[in-house]
Each structure stands twice: as structure tokens, then as C-alpha cells.
Amino acid sequence: MFSLTGRGEVMCSTSAGDGTSFVPMAREDQRVMDFLREHSTILLTLFTILFPVVVGLGGTWLGSHIQAKGGLAQAKAAKEAAETAAAATLQAVREQSDRTAAASHAAAVRDRRTAAIADLLRAVRELVRALDRLYIHPDTGSMNGLYEAFVHARGPVELCAPTTLIPATERLAATTRNLSDLARDRSEAHRARARLVTLQHELPDLTAMMGVTEALRAFRVAACAEAFDTMTLHDAAIEALRQFPSITSDEAAAILLDCWQEELRPLRDRLREEHQEAMNDFIEQARAILGVND
Incomplete structure (x- = not known):
């Protein structure tokens, strides 16, 4: 108290x-x-005056603080948005670069395949044309080079082309080799037989020419059938060829050796047909692979 x-x-x-x-x-x-x-009155008056000011200043500070925090949040959001946009742009650039690289690679592969296929077709056709000429004229030294070019042209196709084209490539190569082997083995005899026709003037008449032709045919039939009289017919064929003074011993030997095999014309026609079918199949598949089918 x-x-x-x-x-x-x-x-x-x-x-x-x-x-x-x-x-x-x-x-x-x-x-x-x-x-x-x-001084209570004065203090009360000062309080009445200063309180709104203090409250106002506090409100202003608080608003500024909130606004500042809002600005920081906006800046952070803007930064995150910019980073996201930059990442998206970089990803888009990378994807575009990858697509461009893939397209360039695909174009380069297609160009290599086209060149390899074209080179193989050219090598095969040049070789086949030379083989056809071999039945008319002897080799002048170009056959080995053409055959090597054909062999070398096959390699790039097997390396660059899809595996689906390999069977057609192998079939084309096999039929080409068959034509090459046939021409190398029998073109000399074919040229010698053709020369007999040009030497008909050395025989007394056409009947004698028919006799030579028949003697060679009979010997071939007997040789292919391994008949018992094969050697007798062989001797008869030799005597028939001796009627041509201009026939050399090499030509006569080639003609007689050829008679031990089947007739050339049907065999050659069959091999040529197989080769053409293989060529057509190869070209069709190659066009499909290169996307140039009509």
C-alpha cells in the first residue's frame, strides 16, 4: 500500500x-x-500522432519486405524458366544435329551402295561382252584384267549392300563365272569349228564337208555316252579333219577334245539364260534397296 x-x-x-x-x-x-x-496530455498527444507514423513505417517496411521477397521469387522463377528454355533449346539443337548427322550418314551409305552396285554391273557386263567376243577372236590379253575387275567389284557390294542383296549378288557372280569358265574352256574349239566352214573350198565338194561334220557328231555322241566304239569314231574324226590342209594341229586337237563334252550351243544358251535371270533379279532387288523403283 x-x-x-x-x-x-x-x-x-x-x-x-x-x-x-x-x-x-x-x-x-x-x-x-x-x-x-x-505531461500525460502531451504524451498522449505524441502517442496519438506517432503511432500511425510508426504503424505506417512498419507497414511500409513489411510491404517492401514482402515485395522484395516476391521480386526474389520472380527472379528465381525467371532464372529457372530461362534455364529450362536453354536446356530445351540445347536438346532441340542436339536432336536436330543428330537428325542431320543421321541423314548425312544415310545419304553417304546410299551413295556408296549406288556406286558399288553400278561398278559391279559395269564389270559384269564388260566381262560378259568380252567372253562373247572370245568365241570369235582369241584373247588379246584383256580377259584376266576384266575378270579381276569383276572379282574386285563384288567386294564393295558385299560390304555396303544390305544382307538381303547378298544371295542375288552370289547368284550373279556364279552365273558370270559359269560363262567365263565355258568361254575359256571351249571358245578355242568353237573358233576352230567356225574356221572349218571358211575352208570348205579345200574339200572336193559339199558332200565331203557333210562327211566331216557327221564324223565329228558321231564321235561326240559316242564319247558322251562312253560307247565301246568311241576310239574307232575318234580315229575317223581325225581322218576327216586331215582333209583340211590349213587346219593346224592345235585347232584339230581343240575340236577333238571338245567332242568329249556335250554340244556347246544348247549349253551356252542355257548358261546365258541363267545369267540374264540372275542379272534381272539383282537389278530389281538393288533398285528396291536404293528406293528407285517406279
């Missing part, structure tokens, strides 16, 4: 047991109380 003494001091009374004691308040506290009582 508070009370005022005669000297103007404020006393604070406290109860202890059954008695009451008084404790003087500090003068500084008293002065504060007096100051507050004397």
Missing part, C-alpha cells in the same frame, strides 16, 4: 506478521511518476 509522508515521500506499506511497516519509494521512481502525471 502506498502513502505520502509529510516530507513528500511516498511510502509503501507491507504486512509482516501482525504488524505493518512502511518502506520509502525511491526518489527517481517518484520523479517518473510525477513527470508522467504532469
Whole structure:
């Protein structure tokens, strides 16, 4: 409890047991109380004036803080959006680069395949034409080079072309080799037989020419059938050829050796037909692979 003494001091009374004691308040506290009582109106006025200002400043600071945080959030979002856009652009560039590289690779492969296929076709045709000429004129030294070119041209096709073209390539190569083997084995005899026709003037008459032709035919039939009289007919064929003084021993030997094999014309026609079928099949498949079919 508070009370005022005669000297103007404020006393604070406290109860202890059954008695009451008084404790003087500090003068500084008293002065504060007096100051507050004397200036209460002014303080209230200042509070009334300053409170809205403080509240306003606090609101402004808080708004600025919130706005700043919002700006940071916007900046962060903008940065993330820019990074996402950059990543997407980089990915698009990479994909476009990959597509361009793939297209370039596909074009290069197609060009290599086209060149390899064209080279093989050219080598085969040049060789086959040379083989046909071999039945008319002897080799002038070009056959080996043409055959090697054909063999070498096959390699790039087997390396560059799809595996689906390999069977057609092998068939084309096999039929080409068959024509080559036939020409190398029998073109000399064919040329010698053709020369007999040009030497008919060396025989007394056409009947003698027919006799030579029949003697060679009979020997061929017997030789292919392995008949018991093969050697007798062989000797008869030799005597028939001796009627041509201009026939050399090499030509006569080639004609007689050829008689041990089947007739050339049907065999050659069959091999040529097989080769043409293989060529057509190869070209058709190659056009499909290169995408140039009509």
C-alpha cells in the first residue's frame, strides 16, 4: 500500500506478521511518476500522432519486405524458366544435329551402295561382252584384267549392300563365272569349228564337208555316252579333219577334245539364260534397296 509522508515521500506499506511497516519509494521512481502525471496530455498527444507514423513505417517496411521477397521469387522463377528454355533449346539443337548427322550418314551409305552396285554391273557386263567376243577372236590379253575387275567389284557390294542383296549378288557372280569358265574352256574349239566352214573350198565338194561334220557328231555322241566304239569314231574324226590342209594341229586337237563334252550351243544358251535371270533379279532387288523403283 502506498502513502505520502509529510516530507513528500511516498511510502509503501507491507504486512509482516501482525504488524505493518512502511518502506520509502525511491526518489527517481517518484520523479517518473510525477513527470508522467504532469505531461500525460502531451504524451498522449505524441502517442496519438506517432503511432500511425510508426504503424505506417512498419507497414511500409513489411510491404517492401514482402515485395522484395516476391521480386526474389520472380527472379528465381525467371532464372529457372530461362534455364529450362536453354536446356530445351540445347536438346532441340542436339536432336536436330543428330537428325542431320543421321541423314548425312544415310545419304553417304546410299551413295556408296549406288556406286558399288553400278561398278559391279559395269564389270559384269564388260566381262560378259568380252567372253562373247572370245568365241570369235582369241584373247588379246584383256580377259584376266576384266575378270579381276569383276572379282574386285563384288567386294564393295558385299560390304555396303544390305544382307538381303547378298544371295542375288552370289547368284550373279556364279552365273558370270559359269560363262567365263565355258568361254575359256571351249571358245578355242568353237573358233576352230567356225574356221572349218571358211575352208570348205579345200574339200572336193559339199558332200565331203557333210562327211566331216557327221564324223565329228558321231564321235561326240559316242564319247558322251562312253560307247565301246568311241576310239574307232575318234580315229575317223581325225581322218576327216586331215582333209583340211590349213587346219593346224592345235585347232584339230581343240575340236577333238571338245567332242568329249556335250554340244556347246544348247549349253551356252542355257548358261546365258541363267545369267540374264540372275542379272534381272539383282537389278530389281538393288533398285528396291536404293528406293528407285517406279
